[in-house]
Amino acid sequence: MGSRNNGVWQMCLAMVISGSIGAFVLLSGLPVIDVVFWRCTIGALALGAFILLSRQPFIRLSRSTWMLAVAGGITLVINWLLLFAAYGKISIGMSTVVYNTQPFMLVLMGIVTGERVSRVKWAWLLLAFSGVVVLLSSELSGWHHSDLLAGITLALSAAFFYALTAIIARKLHPLPPQHIAFIQVLTGVVMLLPLAHFSPISATFPWGILLTLGIVHTGVMYQLLYSAIQKLPTPIIGSLSFIYPLVAIVVDSLAFGHTPSAIQWVGGILILFAAAGNNLGWGTKDKASHQQGLEQKAR
Secondary structure (H helix, E strand, O other): OHHHHHHHHHHHHHHHHHHOHHHHHHHHOOOHHHHHHHHHHHHHHHHHHHHHHOOOOOOOOOHHHHHHHHHHHHHHHHHHHHHHHHHOOOOHHHHHHHHOOHHHHHHHHHHHOOOOOOHHHHHHHHHHHHHHHHHHHHHHHOOOHHHHHHHHHHHHHHHHHHHHHHHHHHOOOOOOHHHHHHHHHHHHHHHHOOOOOOOOOOOOOOHHHHHHHHHHHHHHHHHHHHHHHHHOOHHHHHHHOOHHHHHHHHHHHHHHOOOOOHHHHHHHHHHHHHHHHHHHOOOOOOHHHHHHHHHHHHO
16 A cells, blocks of 8 residues: 555656646747757766666667667657647647647557457547647637647647657567666657757756756656556556646646636547546446556556
8 A cells, every 4th residue: 555655646746747847848948959859868867877776787688679669769759849849839738738639649550550449439539539629729719820730730749659659668568667768868869969059058058947857857757657657557547647737737827827718628628538538448348358458558
């Protein structure tokens, strides 16, 4: 029981930290590529330090495993680039809510690969899609059409690449999660090194914000998240994950005064409700088999 309680607190803290990422990205004032580059660089140092301190031996990897891990790093970095770009087009809260269509990206990918999808899954998918449509209609509330469409498209694309990252991570199960994350951020450093801007780096350069993104939002958050996943059953992980978009909405409102309109609340609630139903198996006849399926997907 004590282990589960610790897992709950770790998961909650990880989601709170995740919900504040958007504010730090915007407050840095740097181009998206630079923010992601520094997050990867500092995050790699932080994760490397955590791995060394925990004395986790590095496993000898085959060439195919290395290629998969690097591919996961590429998709993860693209995911960050797209999501951070979405923050500049629409509010952080709305971007994060749309980004929570990730589970449905996995469902759609399963359809492409021939996986059978139940009617209940289709119902949750259609409900989430309805939420996106409602958000798009919020242009009537004062958003510029081009920015709104671009922002939602970027957030949906980010969710797609996150789903690809999750699929790749499943195939790396023997590799410890911290090691996977370490390889991923190192891949990001190599990817973005030719594109990052290194001048001018002056006294006003936002080192504090970048260090927070790299150490807290990457190194510490990954440690908390992976530790919680090892201690908690999948339904609890799924339910606590909704702290992330809620914190993002609150932080966005407090930091930038972006309060969702009534129609945006409706669209966001539809998406989050559909994601909750999908993740927690609402409406399924055999919840035990649904939970077992979730456990297999988590692996």
